[in-house]
Structure formats: structure tokens, C-alpha cells
Amino acid sequence: xxxxxxxxxxxxxxxxxxxxxxxxxxxxxxxxxxxxxxxxxxxxxxxxxxxxxxxxxxxxxxxxxxxxxxxxxxxxxxxxxxxxxxxxxxxxxxxxxxxxxxxxxxxxxxxxxx
Amino acid sequence: xxxxxxxxxxxxxxxxxxxxxxxxxxxxxxxxxxxxxxxxxxxxxxxxxxxxxxxxxxxxxxxxxxxxxxxxxxxxxxxxxxxxxxxxxxxxxxxxxxxxxxxxxxxxxxxxx
Numbered sequence: 001x002x003x004x005x006x007x008x009x010x011x012x013x014x015x016x017x018x019x020x021x022x023x024x025x026x027x028x029x030x031x032x033x034x035x036x037x038x039x040x041x042x043x044x045x046x047x048x049x050x051x052x053x054x055x056x057x058x059x060x061x062x063x064x065x066x067x068x069x070x071x072x073x074x075x076x077x078x079x080x081x082x083x084x085x086x087x088x089x090x091x092x093x094x095x096x097x098x099x100x101x102x103x104x105x106x107x108x109x110x111x112x113x114x
Numbered sequence: 115x116x117x118x119x120x121x122x123x124x125x126x127x128x129x130x131x132x133x134x135x136x137x138x139x140x141x142x143x144x145x146x147x148x149x150x151x152x153x154x155x156x157x158x159x160x161x162x163x164x165x166x167x168x169x170x171x172x173x174x175x176x177x178x179x180x181x182x183x184x185x186x187x188x189x190x191x192x193x194x195x196x197x198x199x200x201x202x203x204x205x206x207x208x209x210x211x212x213x214x215x216x217x218x219x220x221x222x223x224x225x226x227x
Binding site for chain 2: 031033040041042043044045048050056058059088090092098100101102103104105107108110
């Protein structure tokens, strides 16, 4: 089954404790992205990757890091989480990278930073 | 300026009736794609329908259709014969070029039995 998976689905942590949210897709997609969703703001892009070892900032990259060492994986790293990073996070992937491209989302990771 | 505007924070519809969810967009790029996603209470984002800027006909997918009015820059989602399972948040989104997908703030649809 074609899918995007994320782990963990739920995470409660404390300020300053480094964490990684994993993302993996089995569709051989080149483009992958991370979004955060906050009430009243919709989804905002954090980082995206156009291929292995190619990443770039989205609209809200501060406080986040990513890496793309393999085509299927795109982990999101919070080196020193803060309470304002409490949010619902989505990983997404798509095939071609043009404007017609449908984006497929993972199930989401609900992060709470105390 | 907002790229995507959804002016209806919440909508109610009677079961089996049709409902229209509004979406307007702002772009000067002649090539763009418009998408609608459904987010049920479980949280996942489900792709519903896509419309390209050069498509001549309105997109349809089962009970979903996209009323695309290019001159007015609107891309309204029409759900026919509403079902209780249609109760969810609905997001309109637009992509210009290869990268970012801009989302609206969403409309919460409640289907009343």
C-alpha cells in the first residue's frame, strides 16, 4: 500500500530535550515536505526537499532541522524544543514537483512541549 | 496578501443536501494547481480533488466537484448528497511552481441528521 508513515504519532516532551520525528514514504517520490498545523493558521511549510541531499527552508523553519540522506526518509529534528513548537506536524511527499502534483500526507504527529 | 482565503469558519448542512465551501486565491502565476483536502477528527489529511489552472472543465470526483471560476479566482468545493461522514475540516490549497503548497485556514463542516 502506497503511504507516508510518521513516528511517533503522539509525543509529550519537555523544553530543551532534543527529539526526532521520522517520516518515510514508499512511493519513490522525489519531493518531501514538513508542515505544522496550528488552529486558525492552516498548514504552514517548515522545510522541503527536492531530492536526496537537497533541502530548503519553507515559511517557518526556525527551530527545526531536516536531513535527506535517503530518498524514502525525511526526519524532522528539534534540537531544543520550546512550548511554541507544540503543534500537529505532517510529513508529505509528491512525485514530480510541478504545480499539478498531488501531495500525500502522513497521519500526523501531535507534539506537546512542556 | 493571503494566498488562499476561506471565509467560512463553520458550515452546517442537512444530510442528503448539497453544500458549497468557498475558496478564493491570489496569484499572478499563470500556472497553478488548486487542491481540496479533508481532515476528519482523527487528524489525517485526505486528498479530495484537484484543478489545474489550464483545465477547461471543472474537476469532479464522485460526490465532490470543484466550481472553478478563473476570472474571479475562486475554487469552491461542492459536496452533493451530504453524508454524516462528511463532517470534518476542509482545506483549500494552491501550488505555484514546484515548491510550496499554500493552505487556507479551513472550514469546519457539520452534517446534521
